[in-house]
Amino acid sequence: MTTPATSESRGSDPVTARLDRALHDLAAISPDLIDNANRIGSILWAPPRVVIVGRLKAGKSTLVNALVGARVAATAALEATSVVSIYQEGSPARAEAVLHNGQRLRAPAIKGTLSSLPAEADQISYLHRWLPSASIRDYTLIDTPGLGTLTTENDRRTRRVLIDGFEQTRVASVDADAAVFLFDSAPRADEIDFLRRLGVTPLNTLGVLSRADGFGEGALGVRDPLEHAAEHSRRLAADLAGTVMTVMPVAGLLAETTHTGALTxxxxxxxxxxxxxxxxxxxxxxxxxxxxxxxxxxxxxxxxxxxxxxxxxxxxxxxxxxxxxxxxxxxxxGVPALRRILADELGAFARLHRAGRIVRELESLAYTHSARDEIRTVVDGLRTDPAVFDVVLLGHLTAMLGADPTSEVTTELRRMVENPTLPSKLGLPSTAGPDEITRTALDLRAQAHSRSLSTLTAAEDSALATLIHVYGHVGAGR
Ligand SMILES: Nc1nc2c(ncn2[C@@H]2O[C@H](COP(=O)(O)OP(=O)(O)OP(=O)(O)O)[C@@H](O)[C@H]2O)c(=O)[nH]1
Ligand SMILES: [Mg+2]
Structure with a gap:
């Protein structure tokens, strides 16, 4: 079994190496598959995508600026973000508007905030911006228009690009590998529902109690608002364990001011x-x-x-x-702490999620290409390889969270993906020896097998088939 790579081990991690091998195998099938292998490879070698979501004026664009280290996203009390915007490392600084039909229009030369859009906001699916900033080397950021009933238009744009468009056509939609979810005192039910439809799991979703410098009674209150927010975040993290990995208090404005060099x-x-x-x-x-x-x-x-x-x-x-x-x-x-989580825990699961996108790309190619059987062999070899067990299990977890979040299978998948070592994946203490590991894996395999005889959903059925394979592999001591 592999554990998600951390930022230090990236590049040589077994998941990436195994996916790279599958893409080489794909390219070797026939010359016309080389372009496909390169296109899918570009996902593998691009940083994972982290989407910043939350209701109107939650402080999303301010946080994006703080993380990028420059005032690139418009933030103002009166000016709302109107289109989904992707910020990716690259030189020279440039911007393109991607229309709903996939056509790309060059946006006017930029310095700082974009001066104008090359098309009506309603025609634009998203803005793609490249910035020469080392701060976004490890992850691409996606800023979104705020969710909320007061701004139906903006809310609709975010949903269309991130969710609905994705279901209908891949042309102008945006795939997110992880989410940073901003809210003030507590998230609303419709926001939690949005996250679920986004296809992220608690493992790759970070909760942020935003504008924490104004939390509680604010500046003049008896308590320090940031300390108060930290305490509230701990409570929220426990309440929202089924939705986010943790909750952090963040005052993005303070980090925007320092990280953009604004303070003299x-x-x-x-x-x-x-x-x-x-x-x-x-x-x-x-x-x-x-x-x-x-x-x-x-x-x-x-x-x-x-x-x-x-x-x-x-x-x-x-x-x-x-x-x-x-x-x-x-x-x-709180932004330095947030950056650490983005680079490590969240980043690791975001990379697993990105790997899942690659597996799905290969699978869909097996449906559409004439060399179906050869591609299927590559995909099957990949999906059953221990190096990508976590990738496949995370895919099942995502599906199960949509189909049946309270199922025991969902809990079991989460335990398997979330924990870094073999004993902890099986629910054993770290001191467990090889015999105990083998015995437990075979017990779990037998349980999964008997449960598979009476599954309720297709998602559960498919998840159990994978669990049986994985436990069998561990139980055989390989
Ligand atoms: N005090 C304080 N103000 C903040 C903080 N973060 C953002 N703001 C202010 O809140 C307002 C909205 O911030 P934005 O970053 O534009 O919020 P947004 O979520 O991008 O808003 P929309 O794109 O309209 O949904 C701005 O006036 C910011 O200066 C913070 O941490 N502390
Ligand atoms: Mg904004």
């Missing part, structure tokens, strides 16, 4: 001038048309960069200069 030495000096105010006195000073000692424009800039909480709590540290303030803001934002 002068900003820090201005902020330090406010250090002596009592908190309430400060807030009422900032509310005045003339917020002396600062000019109104400086006050507006500081609030835009730091939010009310950042201004209030950052004053003291600002006396040490912009570098100290930046470091404090970055840590407080």
């Amino acid at each position: 030495e002068q900003d820090a000096r201005h902020l330090a001038e406010l250090a002596h105010f009592e908190p309430r006195e400060l807030v009422s000073t900032l509310d005045r048309p003339d917020p002396a000692p600062l000019p109104a424009a400086v006050r507006d800039r500081l609030l835009d960069l730091l939010g009310e909480d950042g201004v209030l709590r950052g004053r003291e540290i600002a006396t040490q200069g912009a570098a100290a303030l930046n470091a404090w803001l970055a840590e407080r934002s």
Whole structure:
């Protein structure tokens, strides 16, 4: 059995190596399959795609900017993201609008935010942007228009590109390998339903309690909003265990400010001038048309960069200069911790999910190409190879979460995919020896077999057939 590769071992991981071999086998079948092998190979060698979803104004685009390290996505209180946008590493910086029929139009030269779209938003399926930013080397980010009944149009665009389009035609749809799901106090049922239809599992979905610097009573409350948000996140993580891998508190605005280099030495000096105010006195000073000692424009800039909480709590540290303030803001934002999860746990399952896309691409080729039998042999060899057991099991888990999330088979699949070592996959302690592992695998195989005699759904039937094969392989001690 393999475990998902971490960021360090990528490139040489067994899943990638095995898929690469299958693509070589495919290309060897006939010359006209070489193009197909290359097209599918481009999925294998591109970074996995992480989609940022959540309701209107949840802070999605702000987080995208923080992760990219530049203000590339429009964020404003009044301006909503209107089309799905993909941010991928690449030089030179450029953008294309992909229309519903798959046609690509070059978007006007960009520096920072796009100046205009080359077609009406309604004709565009998504915007594809390439940016020379090392921060997005390991994952491509997808920013989406907010979900929510108030903005039916935007909500519809997100669903069409990520879900409905995918079901009808692959031309202009976007496949996501993992999701970062933003919400404030708690997600709504329709948002959870959206995630399920997106085809992601709790293993490749990260919950984010966003705008955490305003959580609870906010800047002036007795409690530090970020600490309060962290405590609430732990509770939510337990409540939402069937939907997300964990929940993290994030103040994207603070990270956007630091990671895009927006904060200057002068900003820090201005902020330090406010250090002596009592908190309430400060807030009422900032509310005045003339917020002396600062000019109104400086006050507006500081609030835009730091939010009310950042201004209030950052004053003291600002006396040490912009570098100290930046470091404090970055840590407080929660984004460094989020980046670590994106690179490791979430990234690992996103790569497994991407591998599943490749297996499915090969399978669909076996249906449509005249060399059906040869392709089928390649696919069958791949699907039964221990190197890709986790990939196949994750595919079954995704299907089962849609068909029957409370089934014991769903729980069993999750245990198998989620755990990194063989004993833990089988529900055994890490000290379990080879004999115990063999015995347990064969017991589980027998149970799966008897359950398969009375399955309720096609998804369960197919999942059990794979589990029987996998347990059999482990039980045979290979
Ligand atoms: N205080 C604070 N404000 C934030 C934070 N993140 C975003 N905002 C503000 O919230 C507003 C909306 O942020 P966006 O990033 O545009 O939100 P969005 O989810 O992309 O919005 P739509 O695309 O319209 O759905 C902007 O004014 C941001 O400055 C945060 O962490 N803290
Ligand atoms: Mg947005």
